[in-house]
């Protein structure tokens with residue numbers, strides 16, 4: 001359906017060419033200082049027409065607060081946010097009255113509902129993600145201000161051009177030889193990257209050695225009336241241990257759900273991901289070490305900050321794969337709705353590559369997951385807090401009082 005989250009609950013509405021898109025958010029804590037400008041920052045990073053690498057559809061995407069906020073403070077009641085669709089051009093899509101676009105959602109929406117929006121992608125359009133980004137911006141702000149949690153996403157590949165991320169290599173003598181599970185440069189990037197650094201370049205790739213090649217690759221796709229895919233990596237720093245609900249709502253399962261609900265996503269990897277499958281356990285395990293101020297940390301973090309579906313206090317990092325956008329103006333042999341073979345060369349305005357614009361969407365969906373999981377864990381803790389401390393059980397079974 002169109003709702004995501006349990007305690008921090010977001011419902012999005014709107015199609016690509018209707019009057020407006022937006023969301024209702026339930027569960028925002030009362031008393032949070034919040035203005036439209038706070039929400040606008042992420043919406044402006046998502047909006048179309050930002051550079052020659054994105055669709056030229058010209059939308060300002062200015063957010064209008066409808067409810068739940070008075071005199072710049074949240075009331076604790078549902079927050080309604082609205083963004084007008086201003087630059088609709090439904091006539092751009094007349095070919096798609098005849099043709100379901102290959103690998104777009106026209107055919108499946110029509111098959112499912114028996115009726116579909118007359119133009120554009122309707123509800124499957126990336127316009128829908130405006131509601132997610134607006135809601136995510138609120139969660140993101142609360143998480144940063146109150147808990148110091150930082151969420152930063154960046155473009156990690158375009159087509160075959162990738163920031164250096166894997167380094168596994170085997171030798172003939174030792175098939176288990178591993179230089180490193182992931183590239184040290186990539187690990188360094190995960191611990192230092194900021195949104196400001198990401199936004200220094202229109203590709204939203206913070207790695208100086210690769211971004212120019214990425215930019216050129218997108219331009220080549222655009223000039224060939226074609227499109228190209230890529231990946232977005234995201235890191236969440238400063239997360240407390242203990243988030244995630246075994247067994248079906250594991251933290252990384254929630255993240256995967258959130259990410260794979262973004263249009264055009266095809267893949268999700270947490271921590272070492274697929275690279276980790278090539279490495280023996282003796283190199284892949286994250287050994288425990290004593291933290292400076294007591295308690296345990298790990299000396300490596302190939303787990304990506306999640307073990308048993310629960311955050312362990314290390315950085316959570318993951319990668320999301322986005323396909324090459326389906327709508328291309330290069331002619332394609334396909335079939336009309338009635339089965340007549342034909343050639344479709346889509347008109348309209350399209351993204352040659354979605355990853356630069358997907359960055360704030362990934363951050364926002366991550367913020368929604370963290371906020372929801374944090375509220376669930378806080379509710380559990382608050383419920384357990386009045387219980388008397390358990391002193392009769394060994395420390396392998398129960399944390400000492402004060403450590404809970």
Ligand SMILES: Cc1cc2nc3c(=O)[nH]c(=O)nc-3n(C[C@H](O)[C@H](O)[C@H](O)COP(=O)(O)O)c2cc1C
Pocket residue numbers: 055103104105121124125126129262263264265323325326327328349350351352354357358361
């Ligand atoms: C930021 C963003 C921009 C997008 N822009 C386009 C676009 O211009 N053209 C297109 O065909 N698909 C675009 N998409 C992807 C489609 O919405 C998506 O492929 C389509 O709904 C089919 O869904 P699926 O790819 O998840 O199966 C975009 C996705 C995102 C996240």
